Amino acid sequence: MRCNKSELIASAHLDQRLTQNEAMKYQAHVGICADCRGYLVELEQVSLILKSSWRPDAPRDLRRHIMSVITAK
Numbered sequence: 319m320r321c322n323k324s325e326l327i328a329s330a331h332l333d334q335r336l337t338q339n340e341a342m343k344y345q346a347h348v349g350i351c352a353d354c355r356g357y358l359v360e361l362e363q364v365s366l367i368l369k370s371s372w373r374p375d376a377p378r379d380l381r382r383h384i385m386s387v388i389t390a391k
């Protein structure tokens with residue numbers, strides 16, 4: 319089952335279209351929702367490839383998780 323928050327909010331997050339409050343709520347949600355976390359990782363990988371740079375505001379835990387996913391492949 320796919321979480322209904324995942325796709326729209328994840329892409330808005332990556333495009334920095336969320337308010338600070340929305341971004342904080344989203345990041346908290348990603349911390350507990352494996353579905354959204356997986357989707358965000360996918361989007362981050364695409365974003366990384368396209369932009370070759372990290373979001374400076376990415377939470378460290380999430381960044382570390384993404385790096386572990388990327389380097390595992």
Ligand SMILES: [Zn+2]
Binds near residue numbers: 321323324351353354
């Ligand atoms: Zn979710």
